[in-house]
Amino acid sequence: MAQQGAYYVPHGSKWPIVGSVGLFTTVVGAAHWINGNDGWRWVMFAGLAILLSMVVGWFGSVIRESVGGMYNRQVDSSFRMGMIWFIFSEVMFFGAFFGALFYARSLSVPWLGGEGHGAITHDVLWSNFTATWPTNGPGDIGGAFQTMGPWGIPLLNTLLLLSSGVTVTIAHHALRAGQRRKLLGFLAATVLLGAVFLFFQAHEYIEAYTHLNLTLQSGIYGSTFFMLTGFHGLHVTLGAIMLTVIWFRCAKGHFDKENHFGFEAVAWYWHFVDFVWLGLFMFVYVL
Amino acid sequence: MATHAATHDHHDEKPQGFLDRWLFTTNHKDIGTLYLVFSFTMVCIGAAMSGVIRAELMKPGLQLVQPYFFNEMTTMHALVMIFGAIMPAFVGLANWMVPLMIGAPDMALPRMNNWSFWILPFAFVLLLSTLFMPGGAPAGGWTMYPPLVLQGGNGIAFMIFAIHLMGISSIMGAINIIATILNMRAPGMDLLKMPVFVWSWLITAFLLIAVLPVLAGAVTMLLTDKYFGTSFFNAAGGGDPVMYQHIFWFFGHPEVYIMILPAFGIISEIVPTFARKPLFGYKAMVYALACIAFLSFIVWAHHMFTVGMPLGGELFFMYATMLIAVPTGVKVFNWLTTMWRGSLTFETPMLWAIAFVILFTIGGFSGVMTAVVPADFQYQDTYFVVAHFHYVLVTGALFSIIGAIYYWWPKWTGRMYNDKWGKIHFWWSVVFANVLFFPQHFLGLAGMPRRIPDYNVAFADFNFISSIGAFGMFFTPFMFFFILWHSKRHGAKADARAWDGARGLEWTVPSPAPYHTFSTPPLVDDSLLAHGDVSH
Numbered sequence: 001m002a003q004q005g006a007y008y009v010p011h012g013s014k015w016p017i018v019g020s021v022g023l024f025t026t027v028v029g030a031a032h033w034i035n036g037n038d039g040w041r042w043v044m045f046a047g048l049a050i051l052l053s054m055v056v057g058w059f060g061s062v063i064r065e066s067v068g069g070m071y072n073r074q075v076d077s078s079f080r081m082g083m084i085w086f087i088f089s090e091v092m093f094f095g096a097f098f099g100a101l102f103y104a105r106s107l108s109v110p111w112l113g114g115e116g117h118g119a120i121t122h123d124v125l126w127s128n129f130t131a132t133w134p135t136n137g138p139g140d141i142g143g144a145f146q147t148m149g150p151w152g153i154p155l156l157n158t159l160l161l162l163s164s165g166v167t168v169t170i171a172h173h174a175l176r177a178g179q180r181r182k183l184l185g186f187l188a189a190t191v192l193l194g195a196v197f198l199f200f201q202a203h204e205y206i207e208a209y210t211h212l213n214l215t216l217q218s219g220i221y222g223s224t225f226f227m228l229t230g231f232h233g234l235h236v237t238l239g240a241i242m243l244t245v246i247w248f249r250c251a252k253g254h255f256d257k258e259n260h261f262g263f264e265a266v267a268w269y270w271h272f273v274d275f276v277w278l279g280l281f282m283f284v285y286v287l
Numbered sequence: 288m289a290t291h292a293a294t295h296d297h298h299d300e301k302p303q304g305f306l307d308r309w310l311f312t313t314n315h316k317d318i319g320t321l322y323l324v325f326s327f328t329m330v331c332i333g334a335a336m337s338g339v340i341r342a343e344l345m346k347p348g349l350q351l352v353q354p355y356f357f358n359e360m361t362t363m364h365a366l367v368m369i370f371g372a373i374m375p376a377f378v379g380l381a382n383w384m385v386p387l388m389i390g391a392p393d394m395a396l397p398r399m400n401n402w403s404f405w406i407l408p409f410a411f412v413l414l415l416s417t418l419f420m421p422g423g424a425p426a427g428g429w430t431m432y433p434p435l436v437l438q439g440g441n442g443i444a445f446m447i448f449a450i451h452l453m454g455i456s457s458i459m460g461a462i463n464i465i466a467t468i469l470n471m472r473a474p475g476m477d478l479l480k481m482p483v484f485v486w487s488w489l490i491t492a493f494l495l496i497a498v499l500p501v502l503a504g505a506v507t508m509l510l511t512d513k514y515f516g517t518s519f520f521n522a523a524g525g526g527d528p529v530m531y532q533h534i535f536w537f538f539g540h541p542e543v544y545i546m547i548l549p550a551f552g553i554i555s556e557i558v559p560t561f562a563r564k565p566l567f568g569y570k571a572m573v574y575a576l577a578c579i580a581f582l583s584f585i586v587w588a589h590h591m592f593t594v595g596m597p598l599g600g601e602l603f604f605m606y607a608t609m610l611i612a613v614p615t616g617v618k619v620f621n622w623l624t625t626m627w628r629g630s631l632t633f634e635t636p637m638l639w640a641i642a643f644v645i646l647f648t649i650g651g652f653s654g655v656m657t658a659v660v661p662a663d664f665q666y667q668d669t670y671f672v673v674a675h676f677h678y679v680l681v682t683g684a685l686f687s688i689i690g691a692i693y694y695w696w697p698k699w700t701g702r703m704y705n706d707k708w709g710k711i712h713f714w715w716s717v718v719f720a721n722v723l724f725f726p727q728h729f730l731g732l733a734g735m736p737r738r739i740p741d742y743n744v745a746f747a748d749f750n751f752i753s754s755i756g757a758f759g760m761f762f763t764p765f766m767f768f769f770i771l772w773h774s775k776r777h778g779a780k781a782d783a784r785a786w787d788g789a790r791g792l793e794w795t796v797p798s799p800a801p802y803h804t805f806s807t808p809p810l811v812d813d814s815l816l817a818h819g820d821v822s823h
Binding site: 009010011012013014015016017019020021023024027028030031034035058074077078079081082085086088089090092093094095096097099100103104107108109111112116120121125126135136137138139141142216217219220221222223224226227 | 302307310311312313392393395396397398399401402405406408409412413441444445448449451452455458461462463465466467469470471496497498499500501503504505507508510511514515516517518519521522523524525526527529530533534537595597803806
């Protein structure tokens with residue numbers, strides 16, 4: 001269609017404003033809730049429900065239009081760029097938390113321990129503190145804790161996610177080769193590996209809270225540990241849900257050998273989540 | 288495509304009904320208009336807040352407001368003006384002009400475009416609602432430094448979520464602009480033939496996507512530090528308040544370029560038109576933009592010279608900051624050389640552009656002064672810094688936005704405005720803006736601290752003058768509104784090429800631009816383009 005030289009401009013849609021109302025309701029509920037008004041949590045859940053209906057409705061109409069053959073190559077290309085730059089923004093979001101981790105480990109904790117000639121905080125306030133990592137700081141915030149060793153569940157989780165990267169690639173090749181059963185099988189395996197990862201992650205959190213006294217409140221170590229792994233886990237959850245949706249779309253035959261951007265976008269996202277985990281495994285668990 | 292024409296709306300017609308037109312719209316022109324109207328509203332709210340500030344500072348001593356409320360005003364004024372006024376105005380201009388300038392029918396992702404805009408009003412309702420909450424609005428400064436900001440009331444959570452929403456809006460808007468520029472150009476509109484305004488937005492959009500997620504991360508850490516017991520910025524837990532400043536300014540410095548690069552693009556469009564000469568050094572202008580954008584990522588700590596950094600850090604950030612003067616100098620030089628021996632005329636948009644070149648440069652010079660570490664120890668947190676960034680953002684960014692509106696208004700509405708009134712608006716603004724901000728340099732050099740409602744009587748005279756300037760400035764939004772309203776009602780019809788020196792694809796379509804332009808890609812003829820590096 002692009003060859004015929006016409007542009008495609010979609011008609012108006014009510015979903016964006018529904019999305020805005022959903023976002024607004026969610027954060028108003030959440031803000032009141034964390035300020036101690038427990039009843040407002042229902043407002044937050046209502047907002048999330050509105051958001052969910054927006055996602056279902058908006059993607060639904062895009063899928064209908066796509067399957068109806070209304071999109072041309074240029075639209076496809078716009079979607080690709082949108083997804084790539086969205087993933088880039090996500091990388092930068094994680095960058096902020098990795099930056100916090102690196103800053104704490106290589107600069108502020110050593111300074112707090114008296115390193116460098118400008119470290120007045122050590123001399124004046126915390127002269128007994130020796131810099132170590134992991135630490136919950138000179139105030140022993142959250143009490144003594146133990147850390148999660150890297151070579152048990154975290155290593156297993158690394159292997160699970162790496163394998164899921166392989167299975168989603170095999171599924172992609174199968175899609176391009178038109179091998180439907182293989183596609184569905186390996187895509188299902190990918191979702192399953194993601195789910196098992198999440199199961200172990202949840203197990204690890206329970207372990208940390210009940211046996212190791214490692215909590216979100218355990219000083220800078222607990223903060224960086226739970227925020228990084230928590231946001232990552234949230235992304236794995238979203239990725240697994242998106243993969244599940246794509247599985248059903250594959251089963252319904254929405255994709256063919258050439259046109260399957262929906263599949264590719266989710267596969268890119270999954271690789272991104274995988275990549276972030278490798279960074280986490282290295283810098284949070286091993287080093 | 289013809290076979291599908293029946294399956295969606297006819298493209299030549301505006302949607303009927305208010306909701307269909309404005310709430311569900313996918314039209315880049317309507318969304319651009321929404322952004323600009325929103326921005327104008329926020330300018331008025333932000334200006335009212337600055338009115339409280341300048342009224343209180345008119346005389347020494349406390350007369351009108353409580354100090355805490357004064358702090359709320361300085362904080363909210365900045366947040367409203369930065370995120371509500373300047374940034375949305377530039378996004379609105381991008382929405383209107385980028386598709387017209389590159390020969391695209393619309394933005395690449397029109398529904399997401401709608402969402403990008405419609406998040407903003409909700410975000411600002413959230414932010415402004417904190418003024419009426421127990422504990423009041425955030426009062427720790429727009430930079431939200433911990434631990435001070437964490438001592439605020441319930442409003443802090445609302446402010447943080449509002450910033451998350453603004454971030455989502457800006458990131459989606461930026462993704463859309465990048466996809467539009469890279470994917471929707473008409474055949475023949477090569478990257479190095481694009482108007483400089485389009486280039487400036489391509490680079491700005493990249494900056495937005497790179498740094499707004501970092502701001503989101505930073506304020507998320509504030510949220511968890513306040514409400515969930517994390518210790519990111521708490522030394523007792525091994526964290527560091529200075530770490531927040533590093534993360535914040537990693538966002539914050541590119542952010543100031545986000546607010547000025549599109550202005551550079553606008554000036555690079557207006558000046559050649561009224562000099563009736565191609566832009567001097569087109570490629571140098573593009574490379575200078577890219578260079579400034581790159582440098583913006585490695586200078587952030589010049590905002591925190593006095594916080595206690597290692598000497599090596601102070602030196603690195605000082606020299607890196609000074610380097611920015613080089614590409615910026617290239618730009619100013621090229622605007623001047625574009626005007627040099629041109630057939631200059633001084634219609635309203637040109638006046639704003641020339642004022643930009645002069646006054647922005649003053650702001651640039653005071654920026655170089657604050658880049659010098661030992662001198663900055665004197666300037667830090669004084670009115671000198673306030674004067675510096677208001678020269679850059681008011682007589683820089685805001686003047687460029689007003690100039691852009693005067694420049695493209697005939698294209699948008701098909702009407703000319705009263706040029707004489709436009710000039711009165713200009714001279715009024717330029718005089719009172721300088722009366723307002725220039726004395727603040729002296730106040731700062733003499734040591735008057737910013738964000739304090741009271742001051743030593745020694746500072747009284749200059750503060751009085753500055754407040755006179757502020758009260759003069761309050762007339763300008765009304766003047767602007769009246770001139771545009773009058774033009775819309777009674778203005779003379781505008782030609783397709785409203786200014787006789789104007790070049791670029793946007794001037795090849797009728798005025799007002801049809802609701803849907805370029806439903807098929809236009810032919811790009813190099814002679815239509817606005818700069819000299821293309822073959823004629």
